[in-house]
Amino acid sequence: MNTIIFNKELSPGYFHMGISAPELAGKAKPGQFVMISVRDGRYDPILRRPMGIMFIEKWGIEILYQLVGRGTYIISRMGPGDPIDVIGPFGNGFQLRHDRDIWIIAGGCGLAPFFELVKQLSHKMEKGKKITMFLGARTYPDLPALGLLERFGIKPGIATEDGSAGFHGLVTELVENSLSESHGKDGPLLLASGPFGMLRALADLAVRRGLECFVSIDRRMACGFGVCLGCVVPVKQVSEDAQESGESGAGISYKCACTDGPVFNAREIVW
Amino acid sequence: MNTIIFNKELSPGYFHMGISAPELAGKAKPGQFVMISVRDGRYDPILRRPMGIMFIEKWGIEILYQLVGRGTYIISRMGPGDPIDVIGPFGNGFQLRHDRDIWIIAGGCGLAPFFELVKQLSHKMEKGKKITMFLGARTYPDLPALGLLERFGIKPGIATEDGSAGFHGLVTELVENSLSESHGKDGPLLLASGPFGMLRALADLAVRRGLECFVSIDRRMACGFGVCLGCVVPVKQVSEDAQESGESGAGISYKCACTDGPVFNAREIVW
Amino acid sequence: MVDLSVEIAGLRFRNPVWTASGTFGYGLEFSPYLDLNQLGAIVVKGLSLKPSKGNPPPRTVETPAGMLNSIGLQNVGVDAFLKEKLPQLRKFDTHVIANFYGNSFEEYEETAGKLSQAEGISALEMNISCPNVKEGNLPFGRDPKVIEELVGRVRKAVKLPLIVKLSPNTSDIKSAARSAEQGGADALSAINTLIGMSVDVRTKKPRLAKITGGLSGPAIRPVAVRMVWEAASAVKIPVIGIGGIVSAEDALEFMIVGAKAVQIGTANFLDPAASVKIIEGLRDFCEKEQVERVRDLIGAVRV
Amino acid sequence: MVDLSVEIAGLRFRNPVWTASGTFGYGLEFSPYLDLNQLGAIVVKGLSLKPSKGNPPPRTVETPAGMLNSIGLQNVGVDAFLKEKLPQLRKFDTHVIANFYGNSFEEYEETAGKLSQAEGISALEMNISCPNVKEGNLPFGRDPKVIEELVGRVRKAVKLPLIVKLSPNTSDIKSAARSAEQGGADALSAINTLIGMSVDVRTKKPRLAKITGGLSGPAIRPVAVRMVWEAASAVKIPVIGIGGIVSAEDALEFMIVGAKAVQIGTANFLDPAASVKIIEGLRDFCEKEQVERVRDLIGAVRV
Numbered sequence A, B: 001m002n003t004i005i006f007n008k009e010l011s012p013g014y015f016h017m018g019i020s021a022p023e024l025a026g027k028a029k030p031g032q033f034v035m036i037s038v039r040d041g042r043y044d045p046i047l048r049r050p051m052g053i054m055f056i057e058k059w060g061i062e063i064l065y066q067l068v069g070r071g072t073y074i075i076s077r078m079g080p081g082d083p084i085d086v087i088g089p090f091g092n093g094f095q096l097r098h099d100r101d102i103w104i105i106a107g108g109c110g111l112a113p114f115f116e117l118v119k120q121l122s123h124k125m126e127k128g129k130k131i132t133m134f135l136g137a138r139t140y141p142d143l144p145a146l147g148l149l150e151r152f153g154i155k156p157g158i159a160t161e162d163g164s165a166g167f168h169g170l171v172t173e174l175v176e177n178s179l180s181e182s183h184g185k186d187g188p189l190l191l192a193s194g195p196f197g198m199l200r201a202l203a204d205l206a207v208r209r210g211l212e213c214f215v216s217i218d219r220r221m222a223c224g225f226g227v228c229l230g231c232v233v234p235v236k237q238v239s240e241d242a243q244e245s246g247e248s249g250a251g252i253s254y255k256c257a258c259t260d261g262p263v264f265n266a267r268e269i270v271w
Numbered sequence C, D: 001m002v003d004l005s006v007e008i009a010g011l012r013f014r015n016p017v018w019t020a021s022g023t024f025g026y027g028l029e030f031s032p033y034l035d036l037n038q039l040g041a042i043v044v045k046g047l048s049l050k051p052s053k054g055n056p057p058p059r060t061v062e063t064p065a066g067m068l069n070s071i072g073l074q075n076v077g078v079d080a081f082l083k084e085k086l087p088q089l090r091k092f093d094t095h096v097i098a099n100f101y102g103n104s105f106e107e108y109e110e111t112a113g114k115l116s117q118a119e120g121i122s123a124l125e126m127n128i129s130c131p132n133v134k135e136g137n138l139p140f141g142r143d144p145k146v147i148e149e150l151v152g153r154v155r156k157a158v159k160l161p162l163i164v165k166l167s168p169n170t171s172d173i174k175s176a177a178r179s180a181e182q183g184g185a186d187a188l189s190a191i192n193t194l195i196g197m198s199v200d201v202r203t204k205k206p207r208l209a210k211i212t213g214g215l216s217g218p219a220i221r222p223v224a225v226r227m228v229w230e231a232a233s234a235v236k237i238p239v240i241g242i243g244g245i246v247s248a249e250d251a252l253e254f255m256i257v258g259a260k261a262v263q264i265g266t267a268n269f270l271d272p273a274a275s276v277k278i279i280e281g282l283r284d285f286c287e288k289e290q291v292e293r294v295r296d297l298i299g300a301v302r303v
């Protein structure tokens, strides 16, 4: 059992929680996630909820989450001092590259895993290399924790579908527009997290523009350990021997978002 | 939805809760009970919990409950201002008799339904008639809310199985001892609530001593409405026509503790 | 204004939300908590030829997201129902559906016959699946051939629309559904309870006096949805979905896989107004999703 | 000191708590979270002759007190298991039980044959009941005659103790149990998942890509306890209880109705240390209740 340090609503429906978990934090890397129990002795809802790690501190971790259903509602009602059952870290996380321009593209709460990444990278980037950030949301109130980004001197490019802030349109369009202005074939490394449609559009863009792109994939997860095989992502099949007894389309095989991911090379995925 | 006014732990494991529920209170009688939802949007635990009404006030009701499992744990963690889903009142309740000596015998939380009874009766008793109370418990800490009884000028006789307070033994023995001292064949009316074994012993005593005895029976209840037919109590069969298709012993039929009870004439029950 | 009405076996129901047998008594018990006239129909507690006093207690146990019951079909008997309960129910403008069972072919016929002569009953629901009567009708619900014969015989004995309630304790609900259709059922309802058991590890005694009982509630909903989907795809007659429905969404799940109506069971215990709230929820859903007639959702599943 | 050991099919298990197939991977995934050497046995993910990539996602849905899965028996195949996983598992002092399935009688025989020649496998568990493989082994689990034949053929192909895992999607678990015994099974395990379905009412699409899936978790426990009780009373060979076990009390419920051991499935997802906590809980219970040997509780139900 871990303990909640704080749990505050940043903007309507978006929460920021600190959890005392030094051991877990000691092993964590940016882009990894934890599994939080919402059971409290009950069997419904029953499964743990995956949550990206927002910040890794000596004393524990912080998460940023959106209230979308029963599980997040239960978490949102917990308070400082309450016990919370968190296990992890899970997943591969992002590779940290200091030697390249990095463009981060996040939709809504997809922003969460990038805080720690930026924290760890920002003061170590090689000369001339920088981190650029693009955030997309349906509307401005769905962009939580913007203030926290200022700590790292980052002013993200913003796109809202309703035009309530920044670029009026999809964040992928904003990225594409910004790209056309950038030059040189040694383009930026794209790191993205957010809704599936956004990631797919970005993967497509990356192929078209010859850019490397890594995406963090959000899947329903029952275990987090790679054992239930529930969270699979279809990837291009490398070897052929797994074909016979499967029923799925040819040329596809499956990887677990929880252990092989959640971060995948966008080119590997069958979108 | 109703609202919790207060919810305090009287002694370890025993709680006293006030619930704002004027409409319900307006219909309630001593000995009736309510059904409290512990779901909070979840399906486990799923059923409502029956709780006797301790006090009936203009603004609502008070209950006295013991923490014994998951449902009472959930209730115990609620606080003032929290919504609580309470329906009722259910059951028949006690008949109020001012014209007789009344002996109340309660085991543990079985005490709950008698507070309101005493409140309503104590200042209306006919001349020469009085209320006497006997409380039984395993040990002294299992006698909650004794202090509240003082409001009514009642000093109950106490029996504990471990001798930690009052008479060392069963409350039924204490009642029997006290009875032998009382004289006249117009003996007291016994009203009792508590563990099944206590009620059975008391029913037996009542028969032996020719006393009238009413008991409040505690059964697992799924509905409270008399529709699930889950809470039945075996009673002596009056008519014979319900015999053919039943599988149970002859001479027995079933009544619902929730609607026909929870208060039964002890003589009616097949113990 | 959303049209919630559905038609089953020639009867028009103002909405597809009925209360399930054994969970709503004879209807009257709930009248202080909801307006019975708002319901699509009331299915009364299972009736038998003679009154039945049912099983010894304990009769219920709470289980994860559900409950077990072994009531043993306690009921007042068909005569007392017709004399004491039905006249009161008739005052309401709601379809009354009489659920019944028998301990033999003859009892089924006779009970159905008595019920079908009474005024104020819209349809009969035949329980061939109650797990609690041991020697009685348990085998009926399992063998497709017996189902066909039993339904056929009752069919001949009654004029009223006949709904056959299927057991989920089978490897093949489709065959059971087809047999009931073959036998002449006008509609099917599914599911009754799954047989379960629970033991107190300290006393080592089963928590139900009759050892096993029927599992109901949200726990069984996924099984019920699957069986209703299978049954609805196996027959031409309407299927009424039952099993763990607590919310309008749950009800819609059944309708989308093919149920023409639904029955609310255990949810009545959690909230006596559950069925009326589900009706409101259906209306809200249809309004929001711009569905003009709720019946347009029946069988709309995209598989 | 409480004796938790049990003996099944000539093997001694240090305790009756095993992990269930498909919920504990190949065992190694959990080694950071618990000491595998404490387990009674590890039952690995269902293996097939050829690697299988399984069903398209979504493959899981949460349900009330349970979950549906339609993994489609994705696995690395028997060869890769023997080469890559088994050598690592052998390092632990725990019984490894290989769960397997086939898409035909011949595949069952061949897969079992391969597994039974490997070193480090204590027993085989034959899955005749997985609801996810459609054309494949589904009918196997339903027809008692087919069970007997299939088990008989596999029995001849292997020397290792053979556990047959039964399907709960049947009206008659006793016949299935007897058939497996007749066919030569050394033990039975029950239950596998109940077939269920869930639909998203907004999109009208089933929540699983393969439409139906297997229901597991506490929701099914009452059904599982009943079936284990029935199976155990129908056969002489040991029965291993599975279905919704989360706590030591749950495990005891199964043992009291007759299970000689239990398997922990979905609970591993809720708490990776669940099985070890259940072992500790069994010890505590026995100490408190002054039970010297946990096996004294097997079948102790007072009916």
Ligand SMILES: Cc1cc2nc3c(=O)[nH]c(=O)nc-3n(C[C@H](O)[C@H](O)[C@H](O)COP(=O)(O)OP(=O)(O)OC[C@H]3O[C@@H](n4cnc5c(N)ncnc54)[C@H](O)[C@@H]3O)c2cc1C
Residues within 6 Å of the ligand: A033, A045, A049, A050, A051, A052, A053, A063, A064, A065, A066, A067, A068, A069, A070, A071, A072, A073, A109, A112, A113, A217, A218, A219, A220, A221, A262
């Ligand atoms: C690796 C990973 C990291 C994540 N990190 C974060 C994070 O940092 N912050 C955050 O707010 N959320 C994050 N999520 C999503 C989060 O897990 C879900 O929002 C949460 O589980 C919903 O639980 P609930 O009970 O409130 O919603 P439910 O009631 O279970 O569902 C509400 C709605 O959300 C959908 N949903 C539920 N779980 C998922 C899922 N895993 N993927 C897609 N849709 C889902 C349901 O289909 C439903 O429509 C992450 C998910 C994954 C897999």
Ligand SMILES: Cc1cc2nc3c(=O)[nH]c(=O)nc-3n(C[C@H](O)[C@H](O)[C@H](O)COP(=O)(O)OP(=O)(O)OC[C@H]3O[C@@H](n4cnc5c(N)ncnc54)[C@H](O)[C@@H]3O)c2cc1C
Residues within 6 Å of the ligand: B033, B045, B049, B050, B051, B052, B053, B063, B064, B065, B066, B067, B068, B069, B070, B071, B072, B073, B109, B112, B113, B217, B218, B219, B220, B221, B262
């Ligand atoms: C009419 C009526 C009035 C009641 N009034 C009061 C009251 O005023 N104060 C009070 O503290 N309690 C009262 N009870 C008992 C109370 O309902 C139970 O203690 C409560 O439901 C337990 O819920 P739980 O989830 O905490 O326990 P669970 O986890 O459900 O069970 C814990 C233990 O209690 C037993 N148990 C649960 N419910 C009952 C029951 N109804 N009868 C007998 N044993 C049961 C279980 O078998 C188990 O051993 C009353 C019961 C009835 C029927």
Ligand SMILES: Cc1cc2nc3c(=O)[nH]c(=O)nc-3n(C[C@H](O)[C@H](O)[C@H](O)COP(=O)(O)O)c2cc1C
Residues within 6 Å of the ligand: B228, B229, C020, C021, C022, C023, C045, C046, C047, C069, C071, C073, C099, C127, C130, C165, C191, C192, C193, C215, C216, C217, C218, C220, C242, C243, C244, C245, C263, C264, C265, C266, C267
């Ligand atoms: C307490 C109880 C009593 C029941 N009695 C009957 C009955 O008499 N006849 C019948 O056909 N079904 C009976 N049922 C089954 C329900 O009608 C329904 O089919 C089942 O409970 C599943 O629905 P649910 O999960 O919504 O409760 C009973 C169910 C419960 C819980």
Ligand SMILES: Cc1cc2nc3c(=O)[nH]c(=O)nc-3n(C[C@H](O)[C@H](O)[C@H](O)COP(=O)(O)O)c2cc1C
Residues within 6 Å of the ligand: A228, A229, D020, D021, D022, D023, D045, D046, D047, D069, D071, D073, D099, D127, D130, D165, D191, D192, D193, D215, D216, D217, D218, D220, D242, D243, D244, D245, D263, D264, D265, D266, D267
């Ligand atoms: C995700 C998942 C995968 C499973 N895979 C298998 C399998 O490969 N072979 C098998 O025999 N059973 C499999 N099962 C069934 C379990 O072993 C077990 O019988 C069932 O889940 C009931 O137990 P539980 O309620 O404790 O989970 C699987 C169950 C789950 C939840």
Ligand code: FES
Residues within 6 Å of the ligand: A220, A221, A222, A223, A224, A225, A226, A227, A228, A229, A230, A231, A232, A256, A257, A258, A259
């Ligand atoms: S969540 Fe179970 S394998 Fe990924």
Ligand code: FES
Residues within 6 Å of the ligand: B220, B221, B222, B223, B224, B225, B226, B227, B228, B229, B230, B231, B232, B256, B257, B258, B259
């Ligand atoms: S609790 Fe349902 S009939 Fe009494």
